Amino acid sequence: MDLNLTSEEMQFRDELRSWLTANVPADWEQRREESLESRFEYLRAWQRKLFEAGWAGVSWPKQFGGRGANLMQQVIFWQEMALASAPPMANTLGLGLIGPTIIAFGTEAQKTRYLAKILSAEEIWCQGFSEPNAGSDLASLQTEARQDGSFYVVNGLKTWNSYGWVADWCELVVRTDPNVPKHKGLTVLLVDMKSPGISVRPLRQITGESEFAEVSFRDVRVPVENIVGNVNQGWEVAIGTLMHERGTFGAGLQITFRRNMERLIELAGRLRRNGNSAAQDPLIRQKLAQCYADVEIMRWNQMRAFSRISATGVPGPEGSIQKIFWSELNQRLQQVAQELLGPYGQLEGISPHSVDKGTWAYGYLRSRGNTIEAGTSEIQRNIIGHFVLGLPRSY
């Protein structure tokens, strides 16, 4: 057990840190209230800058334009990005999920055609996985693709597509054989979002913004060479993609939570409660201390999980608790912020009385999504119950 960075890790960190210091744009914080659409070109330019310096796709192998960073270096990358308050990259899904899927399952022609433009943010990607009737039970999806010569013809409806409103391409899971058990008749296609028959409708969410879209497919023709992996073996490809969702990105999230926590402690020192500083109120102190502790435990859980993966190559059992831990923690932290701020916690950024440009009002609502997106807490508990503890399947 050695929790210090090795000299190699330190060198990687220092190189990245000095690049970020010189290059992270200073005006990102001021653009928080702008719409996602108006911020998007800004994020694309930021990714382009990272790409040109070799910092996009750090986990990707060098032969595909990545940095070939090992797991600990990836952890450091996300930590440093968060510490520097760097904007997110435009092509989050392409870099984190879809590129790695193409690297693992794609043909040489697909790798040549798609990967470089993912890294440079020239082409933005979305995922077509969830449907109105296929959420946690993803394998029951109904969007169908029928072969017609050298094309597949796609019909169906996908929902909760992050970046659907801006994407050039989509990693789409479709049913190619309705006559076999549900997991066995699925195929993954790479679909040009400009194809005739695709229509995209933004989904307005609880926060009022539209991170997601609903995408309908009507007789959309997709060339057979756009299949990833094999026909009717799309479940393995889709699961491969989803495994990347529980990657090193959480290391940056922990830094963000830590920063939110420090901000709450600072606010508590300025707010009054029962004729005294809120920071001296015994109940507020208990709640702040609990959240502070939980954010630290999130870090230690992650460190153990990442160490296990780097040592053995496979995620250990503690990996499966990360998603439940951080999502439920963020909801508690946001609630503590609301209790501390009182009605100020509800103010939106446009109000002249708002605290921190309305981030607490936004964060309170946004955090509800944390226990739903990327595998609900219920699905995560099923995974622990069945795959970690060896209990029988419950469904």
Place this chain on the structure above:
Amino acid sequence: MQFGLNESQEILKQNARQFFAGECPMTYVRYLAENKQPYDPALWSKMAAQGYTGIIFPEKYDGLGLGKVELILLMEEAGRALLPGPFWSTVALAGAVIDAVASDAQKTKYLAPICRGEARSTLAFLETGATWDLADLKLAAAADGKLTGEKLFVFDADVADFVLVAAQTGVFLVEAQAPGLCITPMPALDLTRNFYAVRFKDTPAEKLGDGANLIRALDIATAALVGEMVGGMQRVLDLTVDYAKMRRQFGKAIGTFQAVQHKCADMYLETESSRSAVYYAAWALEHDAPDATTATSIAKMYASDACREVGNRGIQIHGGNGFAWENDLHLYYRRAKASEAMLGDATFHRERIARLVIDSVPIAGCGN
């Protein structure tokens, strides 16, 4: 960065598991509990022969000279086996205190016999107010160095060869045969580790040192206790998962039902998170990291709640069987309650964390 156990740490943990499985099975734990036997000298000698009684202490006092992480791993396996008796009190509490505050000569006289397995000890801390704040200590040595007063909730005092005493004026040592010393049981929930009231009346005491370094020793004892709690949680989780696989209702193993399965998942999450926290705290204590005290409080805070909740869920999933005397769960559940309160419960440690991270005030020792 590597936050995993190295090979020798894995071996130590495996050996300890085998040792306790062989030497301290549940039948033996129950036998001692039901015969009100506080500990077994034969088992103590075997533990000393393994080096366990001197695990973290310097070799010049006949210790093994291993680190805090190794101590936590050993405590984890002791907790898994529900080891009865004064091991934690002697080694992780009294031993750590002597090591932190006493002179070389005193360590040779008192710590070395602990390492060799020849002496048992404990620390008397709490008074009638039962608060763990060092600032609340009232007991003070008289001008002639003698002690008069009462300490409560002292683990294992009746088998101690000498009792350490935390006082306003520093840390003292009282021999078991000292005049004016009176030890009486305080019967309580835990059947495998006992509380005593310790009264002093003009009792001669040897001053070991000022309490300035007491904080660090108590942090080590706290981390060790959390290690033991993690072992207990793991055992309750294992028993519960086995039961949920075996027990059938409505034609299925009850572990099939999500109402049961999700409780097991929460038990797992709490056990693993407690383990991450105490491993980190042990590493931070070993390397004098600036957040060592905060990390120790975080571990004790989290595990104090988690240990109780894991027990609650374990008993609930066992249904009527979990409520039965014959089932081992209640023995762990009783220990969990004692450990939850010992050295400060979650509420105490949340306030301590608040002092460290909101007020940025270091925790002060006692007696100068």
